[in-house]
Amino acid sequence: MTSEVKQKARLAQEAAAVMNRLTTEQKNAALLQMADALVSGSEEIIAANALDLERGREQGTSPSLLDRLALNVDRIGGIAEGLRQIVSLPDPVGAVLEQFERPNGLRIEKVSVPLGVIGIVYEARPNVTVDAAGLCLKTGNSVVLRGGSAALESNRKIIELLRAALAGSDMPVEALQLIEDSDRASVNEMLKLNGLLDVIIPRGGASLIRNVVENATVPVIETGAGICHTYVDAGAQYDMAADIAFNAKVQRPSVCNSMETLILHEAFAERHLAQLAQRFIDANVELRGCEQTRALVAAAKPVTDEDFATEYNDYILNIRIVADLDEALAHIRKFSTKHSECIVTEDAGHAERFTQEVDAAAVYHNASTRFTDGFEFGYGAEIGISTQKLHARGPMGLPALTSTKFKVYGNGQIRG
Amino acid sequence: MTSEVKQKARLAQEAAAVMNRLTTEQKNAALLQMADALVSGSEEIIAANALDLERGREQGTSPSLLDRLALNVDRIGGIAEGLRQIVSLPDPVGAVLEQFERPNGLRIEKVSVPLGVIGIVYEARPNVTVDAAGLCLKTGNSVVLRGGSAALESNRKIIELLRAALAGSDMPVEALQLIEDSDRASVNEMLKLNGLLDVIIPRGGASLIRNVVENATVPVIETGAGICHTYVDAGAQYDMAADIAFNAKVQRPSVCNSMETLILHEAFAERHLAQLAQRFIDANVELRGCEQTRALVAAAKPVTDEDFATEYNDYILNIRIVADLDEALAHIRKFSTKHSECIVTEDAGHAERFTQEVDAAAVYHNASTRFTDGFEFGYGAEIGISTQKLHARGPMGLPALTSTKFKVYGNGQIRG
Numbered sequence: 033m034t035s036e037v038k039q040k041a042r043l044a045q046e047a048a049a050v051m052n053r054l055t056t057e058q059k060n061a062a063l064l065q066m067a068d069a070l071v072s073g074s075e076e077i078i079a080a081n082a083l084d085l086e087r088g089r090e091q092g093t094s095p096s097l098l099d100r101l102a103l104n105v106d107r108i109g110g111i112a113e114g115l116r117q118i119v120s121l122p123d124p125v126g127a128v129l130e131q132f133e134r135p136n137g138l139r140i141e142k143v144s145v146p147l148g149v150i151g152i153v154y155e156a157r158p159n160v161t162v163d164a165a166g167l168c169l170k171t172g173n174s175v176v177l178r179g180g181s182a183a184l185e186s187n188r189k190i191i192e193l194l195r196a197a198l199a200g201s202d203m204p205v206e207a208l209q210l211i212e213d214s215d216r217a218s219v220n221e222m223l224k225l226n227g228l229l230d231v232i233i234p235r236g237g238a239s240l241i242r243n244v245v246e247n248a249t250v251p252v253i254e255t256g257a258g259i260c261h262t263y264v265d266a267g268a269q270y271d272m273a274a275d276i277a278f279n280a281k282v283q284r285p286s287v288c289n290s291m292e293t294l295i296l297h298e299a300f301a302e303r304h305l306a307q308l309a310q311r312f313i314d315a316n317v318e319l320r321g322c323e324q325t326r327a328l329v330a331a332a333k334p335v336t337d338e339d340f341a342t343e344y345n346d347y348i349l350n351i352r353i354v355a356d357l358d359e360a361l362a363h364i365r366k367f368s369t370k371h372s373e374c375i376v377t378e379d380a381g382h383a384e385r386f387t388q389e390v391d392a393a394a395v396y397h398n399a400s401t402r403f404t405d406g407f408e409f410g411y412g413a414e415i416g417i418s419t420q421k422l423h424a425r426g427p428m429g430l431p432a433l434t435s436t437k438f439k440v441y442g443n444g445q446i447r448g
Numbered sequence: 449m450t451s452e453v454k455q456k457a458r459l460a461q462e463a464a465a466v467m468n469r470l471t472t473e474q475k476n477a478a479l480l481q482m483a484d485a486l487v488s489g490s491e492e493i494i495a496a497n498a499l500d501l502e503r504g505r506e507q508g509t510s511p512s513l514l515d516r517l518a519l520n521v522d523r524i525g526g527i528a529e530g531l532r533q534i535v536s537l538p539d540p541v542g543a544v545l546e547q548f549e550r551p552n553g554l555r556i557e558k559v560s561v562p563l564g565v566i567g568i569v570y571e572a573r574p575n576v577t578v579d580a581a582g583l584c585l586k587t588g589n590s591v592v593l594r595g596g597s598a599a600l601e602s603n604r605k606i607i608e609l610l611r612a613a614l615a616g617s618d619m620p621v622e623a624l625q626l627i628e629d630s631d632r633a634s635v636n637e638m639l640k641l642n643g644l645l646d647v648i649i650p651r652g653g654a655s656l657i658r659n660v661v662e663n664a665t666v667p668v669i670e671t672g673a674g675i676c677h678t679y680v681d682a683g684a685q686y687d688m689a690a691d692i693a694f695n696a697k698v699q700r701p702s703v704c705n706s707m708e709t710l711i712l713h714e715a716f717a718e719r720h721l722a723q724l725a726q727r728f729i730d731a732n733v734e735l736r737g738c739e740q741t742r743a744l745v746a747a748a749k750p751v752t753d754e755d756f757a758t759e760y761n762d763y764i765l766n767i768r769i770v771a772d773l774d775e776a777l778a779h780i781r782k783f784s785t786k787h788s789e790c791i792v793t794e795d796a797g798h799a800e801r802f803t804q805e806v807d808a809a810a811v812y813h814n815a816s817t818r819f820t821d822g823f824e825f826g827y828g829a830e831i832g833i834s835t836q837k838l839h840a841r842g843p844m845g846l847p848a849l850t851s852t853k854f855k856v857y858g859n860g861q862i863r864g
Contacts, residue, residue, distance in 0.1 A: 049781075049805065134826060138815055147837050148807065226661070230837050245642070246665050251838045254667075272860040279862035365465070387855045389465060391564065399554055399858025408863070409854070410550060421563050421646050421851035422667045423839040435837035438825070439803045442815025444688040446695035447824070 037176075037221045040209040041228040044149045044174035047207040051172045052146055054202060056123040059170055062201035067115040069197035070162065070190070074108045080189035081158070088182055096286075101156050101183055111162045114413060118166040121412045124431045125172045139441040144434045146172035148230035151222050152415075153244055155236035156182035161190050164235070165208055167415045171433040174207040176229065178222055180236075181214035188212060223248035230435075235416050238343055253423060253432070255416030258288035258371035259343050260401045263360040263386070265377035266299040272398060273300070273376040274308050279400040280374065282315050286345045288417060289372045289404040293340060293350040295360045298324065301353045305329060309351075317347045324353040340367045357382050364390055371419050372401035393419060393426035453592075453637045456625040457644040460565045460590035463623040467588045468562055470618060472539040475586055478617035483531040485613035486578065486606070490524045496605035497574070504598055512702075517572050517599055527578045530829060534582040537828045540847045541588045555857040560850045562588035564646035567638050568831075569660055571652040572598035577606050580651070581624055583831045587849040590623040592645065594638055596652075597630035604628060639664035646851075651832050654759055669839060669848070671832030674704035674787035675759050676817045679776040679802070681793035682715040688814060689716070689792040690724050695816040696790065698731050702761045704833060705788045705820040709756060709766040711776045714740065717769045721745060725767075733763045740769040756783045773798050780806055787835050788817035809835060809842035 034042075070077070081103040088098050130142040150173045152164045161179055168175035179187045191210040198205045211218050223232060226249050233253045234244040245254055262280050264273045280291035296305060301324070309319060309329040319325075320339050321332035335350045340363075354360045364373055374396035375386040383397040394404045404426060406414030411429035418424045424432035450458075486493070497519040504514050546558040566589045568580045577595055584591035595603045607626040614621045627634050639648060642665050649669045650660040661670055678696050680689045696707035712721060717740070725745040728735060735741075736755050737748035751766045756779075770776045780789055790812035791802040799813040810820045820843060822830030827845035834840045840848035 049807075052807075053804065132826065134824070138819060140825060145807075249662050251670075251836055252667070253838070275860060275862050283863055383857075388469065391465075391468075391561075392853070394854040394856055396856045397858065399856055399861040400863055402863040403554060403856060403861065404854075408550070409556060410548065420667055422669070425852050426854050436841050437808070438810040438820075438842050440810055440812045440815055440819065441799075442813065444691060445815040445819065446691050447699055447816055447818040 035218075035221060036213050037211055037218050038225070038228070040211060041149065041151075041176055041222075041225050043206040044176050044209050045228055047204040048146070048148050048174040050204045051169070051174055051207050054172060056125075058202040059123065059172065060119045062198055062203035063115050063119045063166055063170060065197040065201050066166070066194045067112040069193045070108055070112040070115070073189070073193040074105050076193070077103055077108055077186065077189050078105070080185040083185040084183055093182065097156065097182075101158065101186070103158060103186060107159070111159050114159075114163055115166045118170050118413055121170070121430055123170065124434050129436060136445050137443065138445050141439045142436050143439060144431075145437045147433055147435050149174045149176060149228060150433065151176045151178070151225070151229045151232040151250065153178050153219055153222065153232060153234045153236070153240065154180065155240060156180035158183045158186040158190060160235055161187050161210075162194070163413065164415060165194060167413060167430065168433060169203065169207060171430050173433060174209070176209045176211065176222065178211040178219055184212065184214055219243070220247055223250060226250050233416060253416070253418055253428070254420040255418055255428075256288045257343055257369045257419060258290070258417075259292045259341065259367055259369045260289060260372045260374075261293045261295055261364050261368060262291050262374045262376065262401065263295040263357075263364070264297060264300050265357065265375060265379060265382055266297040267378050268300055268376045269378065270304050270307075274304070274311060276374065276376055276398070276400050277308065278311055278315070280402055281312065281317060281349050282347070283400075283402055285347055287402075288343070289401050290345070291349070291401055292342070292344055293352060293367065295352050295354055295363060297360075298353050298355055301325070301328060305351075305353075312349060315347070317349050319349055319351060321351040322353055325351045343369070357385065361386070361389060368392060369419055371417065372396065372404040374399065374401050393417065451634075451637060452629050453627055453634050454641070454644070456627060457565065457592055457638075457641050459622040460592050460625050461644050463620040464562070464564050464590040466620045467585070467590055467623050470588060472541075474618040475539065475588065476535045478614055478619035479531050479535045479582055479586060481613040481617050482582070482610045483528040485609045486524055486528040486531070489605070489609040490521050492609070493519055493524055493602065493605050494521070496601040499601040500599055509598065513572065513598075517574065517602070519574060519602060523575070527575050530575075530579055531582045534586050534829055537586070537846055539586065540850050545852060552861050553859065554861055557855045558852050559855060560847075561853045563849055563851050565590045565592060565644060566849065567592045567594070567641070567645045567648040567666065569594045569635055569638065569648060569650045569652070569656065570596065571656060572596040574599045574602040574606060576651055577603050577626070578610070579829065580831060581610060583829060583846065584849060585619065585623060587846050589849055590625070592625045592627065592638065594627040594635055600628065600630055635659070636663055639666060642666050649832060669832070669834055669844070670836040671834055671844075672704045673759055673785045673835060674706070674833075675708045675757065675783055675785045676705060676788045676790075677709050677711055677780050677784060678707050678790040678792065678817065679711040679773075679780070680713060680716050681773065681791060681795060681798055682713040683794050684716055684792045685794065686720050686723075690720070690727060692790065692792055692814070692816050693724065694727055694731070696818055697728065697733060697765050698763070699816075699818055701763055703818075704759075705817050706761070707765070707817055708758070708760055709768060709783065711768050711770055711779055713776075714769050714771055717741070717744060721767075728765060731763070733765050735765055735767060737767040738769055741767045759785070773801065777802070777805060784808060785835055787833065788812065788820040790815065790817050809833065
């Protein structure tokens with residue numbers, strides 16, 4: 033018997049051949065119908081979501097996770113608005129990226145094409161269901177979604193509404209698939225579907241991403257995990273450094289571009305750490321520091337290498353004091369997940385070395401790492417932030433969901 | 449104890465931080481010294497190669513494999529010339545691909561950077577050792593090479609000479625590593641070196657590539673395997689169709705862009721297949737055909753689905769007769785490895801449908817699939833031909849060996 037995963041992936045692949053031929057207008061019309069369907073189906077979605085929330089409460093799910101899961105009219109309106117914003121983004125598919133003629137008369141075009149079938153593996157945030165579907169479909173891809181079981185009722189209802197909307201459009205209904213099997217085996221089956229899935233994009237926490245990276249034979253775009261550092265150099269201005277560091281940690285600790293470790297030059301630390309630490313303590317941030325830090329900040333607990341290697345996504349901050357830029361660079365080389373890294377300095381040479389030498393998707397001089405984001409970069413909605421170096425790096429907008437094809441036109445050329 | 453693989457990958461990673469800072473002039477100077485070292489060390493290389501050839505003969509290696517392995521003064525000169533050609537190619541590293549300012553004053557640059565450390569897993573062709581090293585080093589990457597054991601003595605000597613040349617250059621010697629452990633376990637260890645290797649590129653036959661794709665947790669760029677089709681439409685001109693098909697099969701059957709299956713519209717087959725088949729038979733090509741083919745060509749053996757799914761790389765050709773373009777497209781969808789596919793037709797609408805609908809790195813109208821090649825496309829030397837859709841597709845020149853980085857310059861911006 034064919035499994036649900038394989039069966040739906042096959043349907044998605046067949047639909048991909050049709051998706052590939054749709055015009056931008058046809059795709060946009062379908063996305064707008066999807067947005068309308070979410071709004072007019074809000075009550076049904078909220079009823080399904082209530083079942084997920086009830087099960088979550090019974091199972092003792094934490095309030096913050098329940099909050100991520102919860103949908104209401106406003107949130108659904110926001111999700112639908114996200115789809116309309118995707119409509120307004122330029123369609124990268126069909127663009128002629130290169131065009132040239134060879135001496136033998138061959139005319140070669142390199143054109144942008146959809147990737148084909150994209151698998152998305154994610155956790156319990158039902159907004160991802162809609163965002164990911166919208167971005168994949170806009171770029172002419174079929175999509176196979178596998179969300180967390182905690183949001184299954186919500187996702188089912190959302191997909192039912194979206195597929196009904198597609199049935200009234202030029203877009204094939206089968207281009208949008210939801211895997212409902214909540215057993216982990218269904219994820220692992222997706223990861224090996226070479227020939228049916230062209231790429232898998234994981235969206236979620238570190239353990240979800242690790243499982244995908246370690247087990248997938250389908251190509252993966254790794255996203256998300258961010259152990260981000262801010263290094264404050266010797267002569268940095270206190271106010272700027274403190275504001276950037278505070279923003280990077282506290283403005284939204286739960287996201288991947290927030291700071292986990294603050295590295296201070298010892299000259300800066302001696303003058304300013306006591307004051308800066310107090311600002312974090314007042315915001316209920318737990319501090320963990322190296323020996324030198326603890327000599328200056330009594331409240332700091334000792335920090336371990338394991339702490340330095342942990343993405344807290346929480347009100348916890350590691351602090352390390354270093355003798356110079358080289359020591360800071362070495363620390364970052366050792367612990368960075370190559371997401372976003374920042375130097376605060378007035379020294380142009382140090383800024384140049386840092387931005388050149390630090391190996392990360394985004395390197396900042398005198399600005400908060402929190403800006404690594406598709407909207408903040410002006411690219412619009414993103415499918416995630418790539419922390420790998422192949423295909424796409426940093427915020428991934430629509431072009432990251434395309435591939436290319438060479439079209440070669442001849443009149444009988446053969447190779448000599 | 450640290451394994452050879454891990455130890456060398458670590459040295460390569462440390463060197464990558466230096467590679468990243470070299471100028472184009474420094475890299476080119478090192479490559480020219482490498483080329484000179486190969487030429488002046490020709491005798492030593494030939495002596496080492498003789499040991500490999502002797503062992504190969506003792507082990508009963510086929511003459512064609514021994515020929516691939518054999519080096520002489522001319523071949524070494526050609527390999528050195530390949531390095532000099534890489535010097536003449538433009539360096540993609542450091543290019544500013546995008547540059548813009550956000551309303552909040554953040555200045556953002558997207559720049560081209562080396563991938564970091566590239567692992568190359570390949571078979572018994574010592575020229576790959578030099579080609580791959582040259583391409584990776586030119587783009588500022590460190591490279592860890594793992595060639596086949598059949599060429600170990602040759603590769604050892606080549607790498608010894610190349611590293612000695614680097615010692616007299618600005619390029620770090622440790623950027624160039626050869627894994628000498630010929631146990632297959634050393635390949636499998638490489639495939640899991642996340643954090644040390646940024647990408648693995650397999651170069652070789654189908655089983656080597658399959659092993660890499662199935663077992664790697666490091667991101668892979670899949671190359672090579674090519675089950676390429678030529679479809680000849682109803683009204684195609686006989687001479688053009690026959691020349692293109694013959695060239696695609698016979699000009700060099702051992703390579704990935706050669707044709708394995710010829711698909712003929714029945715109207716063309718009825719008029720021309722007997723004559724065309726004779727041309728292949730005269731060139732010692734074994735024919736395997738569908739029922740309809742065998743009714744027209746007595747010499748053709750029956751073809752199976754397994755044949756259609758095999759990359760022969762040899763003087764064997766499958767022939768299938770179809771009723772229309774749709775049947776040809778369906779066959780290609782089922783058996784293509786998405787490398788290179790061709791239609792020979794005078795019908796512009798059919799050409800348009802074929803080039804649009806066939807999902808492959810390169811799609812041809814009225815030209816031989818043999819042109820899928822970096823030099824033929826005018827891109828110069830290539831590290832391989834990607835048959836996947838992520839990162840790079842088709843002939844991969846120097847830009848395929850780079851990633852990108854966002855450099856973000858502020859004056860205290862924080863996120864609100």
